[in-house]
Amino acid sequence: MVLRDSIFGDDFALNSGYIFPTFAYYGTYYFTVHSQVWGSVMISVNRYVTVCQPLSKMARLYDRIDKPLLYSINIIVPFLMMVRMLFQGSVYYYRTPTGELNVYTPMPIVRNNALQGLIVSIVGSLVCAVCYFLVIRRLASAHRDPNGALRDYGREKMLTIVGFALFLALCASTLFYVLICIHAADDDNKDVNVIRTYYIYAIMALTFVNPWMLIITNKNTRR
Incomplete structure (x- = not known):
């Protein structure tokens, strides 16, 4: 009990100052958000390169890149996108x-975070939208013209559907940021907290939509 209360319990959170709450808040929330947006963009660009530019230098780069390097990029880039947030001000725990x-977050920080989240989500959504527009146009062209068909049209079509579902989840999370920005601008902390309560569903959609959508694919596509 002493170990739990000292390290993992409420007493530790209340007496840990600003460092732990800051990293806990941004690490479990905004790092996750930025990682998911970055992941959505990477998947969309990969779909575009695979379907529309299969013989390009970018496609060859995707094939050659090592997994450890890819994992490192997927950690470093989201962290660099959100590192500014860590130095905005005090975030701490309190008991209601x-x-x-x-977690107490001053309203100016909430506004700044919401604005950055909104910008990141919108930019990510736009990149994904452009990629999927080009991919769908290419798939439609390949479907109409058998001579210009892709090497594996069925597989690419199913993977595009899976990726497009992720794009729709990203659009839903962007809508939540729009709502948070609107209410944060009015200093309406109560409504911001309510929106945050439901935002977990957008996060869950971004997290689990890919595994669930893969159910509609066959075993060859999943490989």
Whole structure:
């Protein structure tokens, strides 16, 4: 009990100052968000390169890149996108009158974070939209013209559907950021907290849409 309360319990959170709450808040929330947006963009660009530019230098680069390097890029880039947030000001835990433990984030920081999240989500959504527009146009062209068909039209079509579902989830998360920005601009902390409560569903959609959508594919496509 002492170990739990000292290291993992409420007492530790309340007495840990600003460093732990800051990294816990941004690490579990905004790093996840930036990672998911970056991942959505990477998948969309990969779809574009694979379907529309299969013989390009970018396609060869995708084939040659080592997995450890790819994993490193997928960690470093989202961190660099959000590192500014870590130095904005104080974030700390407090106990509500009902006894619950919450994170206190000053409203100016909420506005800045929401604005950055909105910009990142919009830019990511636009990149994904352009990629899937070009991919769908290429697939439609290949379907109409058998002579210009892709090497594996069925596989590319199914993978594009899976990736497009991820793009739709990203659009849904962008909508949440729009709502947070609107209410944060009015200093409406109550509504911001309500929106945050439901934002977990957008995060879950971004996290799990790919595995669930892969159910509609066959075993060859999943490989």
